Amino acid sequence: MNLSPTVPPWIDKLRWTHCFASLGPAFYSEILPQGLPEPHWIAHSPQVARLLGWPLDWWSDHTALEAFSGQALWPSMRPLASVYSGHQFGVWAGQLGDGRALWLGELDTPSGQMELQLKGSGRTPYSRRGDGRAVWRSSIREFLGSEALAGLGIPSTRALCVTGSRLAVQRETLEPAAVVTRVSPSFIRFGHFEHFADAGQHQELQSLADFVIRNYCPGCALEASPYAALLQWVAEQTAELMASWQAVGFCHGVMNTDNMSILGLTLDYGPFGFLDTYHPEHICNHSDHQGRYAYDQQPSIAYWNLYALGQALMPLIQNTDTALAALETYQSHYPRAWAQRLRAKLGLQTALPQDIELAQKLLQLMAHNRVDFTIFFRRLCHFDAAPQARNESIRGLFMDPTGFDRWAQDYQARLSLEPGGASPDQDCARMLRMRQSNPWVVLRNHLAQTAIEAAQEGDFSEIERLLTVIFQPFDEAVPNLDPHHLARYAGFPPDWAAQLELSCSS
């Protein structure tokens, strides 16, 4: 491995720090990446380059391709794999860890301190039976998924780029290998805390908690019980994240405690998906036979996971009542955060007690009628609140349009209670507001799949186009997008989309 190739001055000037590594060797193993042979670019995100403050042509330097395919290190990168544990599908799984991810170090960027991580760069001491690799399919999905959530304004780890090669790795069939580079203020998981609690390493547990407080929620240090304050802070971030997921129909698919970010970011994109038709019990992970991680289970699973985090923090919090009180904030925060998102989706500026029932009735109707989640809410932005209005394009989405008509009457009545009442002017203002909460496009599985298949045929342009589109999900006026593509992104999924099957690690 070429440890420090000659690099252009801007790369040489990057000041990599290793704060996480300063926690000490109990937290990680230092290990060099095993690069992809004959790598090439698959995709890169200009938005993430901007976030890092890098030149937009950063990727054109050959040492960049080497560094982000795991072939060489830029000066001062110091790769390591961290150790964590976790509960998988509700069962204690013991020690896990970065089986195919390597932390490269942190950079001070215009967006704050950012950690960079390779995923798919070979085996680590935590790989267990895995090969340490990632395939094109899962890496492109992680890349597009991260950027889609970021585009929707939902907290997420980010993806800088994907590199690929012809190296074949065994999955259900042989598939080509890839490396995705992730960027995040932190990759610390609930499972990191569970690891040291389970091992009885309370000194390390405390160092980790102090590290998180110092770097990400310094206000907690000022509280009477800083570690309970930390738990409460994580509960609040997680509640906001769950409400954001539910509001766009995002299903994570593998909400194991080792995939839960301590910062409340969407983390570890595997068999994730967005709802096509609204089916609350939708299971996006083909290996999730019990539906533990079904769409409608996500908020309560998050609480289950927070409970596991709370247990891990008990040696520091010590008092059970204090810990339970911190956890309870989730139970009040989540419904509030969810109600806030629902009101925004319905275009309501005021909060009235009947709003939740109005929203619940709508969701029930949508479920019975198998209505497309994204298309419905986008069309609802253009709801005409005049008493005689038929709202044909919306009611036509329902198998039983008269059910929608009855709900629409209640909605009209509710809109008349908004400041300014119901009027064409109000309709227009509401439409503009609602379009900021109801995306015209989400990264449906079939859209990702089409981009992956084109890439496998050597055409990376669909990934690039899709990246541009998912980055402006609230405005259809995407520059240079022809009507055919626009219709495909905004439209109903094709029949074959229902046959797509996604399961855990690939």
Ligand code: AMP
């Ligand atoms: P996941 O289901 O992707 O969250 O993975 C669970 C655990 O398995 C994590 O510790 C991963 O690092 C590890 N893992 C998943 N896939 C691989 C692989 N191909 N090689 C090595 N470790 C892996």
Ligand code: MG
């Ligand atoms: Mg994981």
